[in-house]
Amino acid sequence: MSAPLARIQENLKHLRLYRIHGFLESALEEASKNNLSYSDFLDQLLTQEIRAKTEKNIGMRTSLGKFPFVKTLDSFDFAFQPSIDKKRIKELATCRFIANGENVIFLGPPGVGKTHPAVALGVQAVSEGYRTYFIQAMPLIASLTKTYAENRIEDRIKFYCLLSS
Numbered sequence: 001m002s003a004p005l006a007r008i009q010e011n012l013k014h015l016r017l018y019r020i021h022g023f024l025e026s027a028l029e030e031a032s033k034n035n036l037s038y039s040d041f042l043d044q045l046l047t048q049e050i051r052a053k054t055e056k057n058i059g060m061r062t063s064l065g066k067f068p069f070v071k072t073l074d075s076f077d078f079a080f081q082p083s084i085d086k087k088r089i090k091e092l093a094t095c096r097f098i099a100n101g102e103n104v105i106f107l108g109p110p111g112v113g114k115t116h117p118a119v120a121l122g123v124q125a126v127s128e129g130y131r132t133y134f135i136q137a138m139p140l141i142a143s144l145t146k147t148y149a150e151n152r153i154e155d156r157i158k159f160y161c162l163l164s165s
Helices: 003-014 018-033 038-064 086-092 115-127 137-149 153-163
Strands: none
Touching: 003 018, 018 038, 038 115, 086 115, 137 153
């Protein structure tokens, strides 16, 4: 490895550009072979780095969201529960309700198809850059009841608010 290339690799590590660091040599060879301009080469490198960081951030936010599973609205069978307004759910998937400071609550008896669209909306929000936290009503109530009895309710509410802000 040449001295400039070694210095570039060190700088990439220092800047935490790990994706570029991992494939720089092969990218240089490919750029040379295809006669890429400097700007096209740099554009490709930065695009791949941004894509890798975005995927990592989405993965981390998804994990922190505590979803019971990861599903999308594309895999939801609206025919299973015809009372769910598909148009309304698709509108919610735009995540405008978050920007507007609105809440979405799915209510109904067990087994009617609430969790899948709730998770799908959370996953969509994560992909839009929002932090989320999934919790079902009963564990939420139990947690709030317990902290209320311990005179720590304000701390618990702040905890939930910080998780999804």
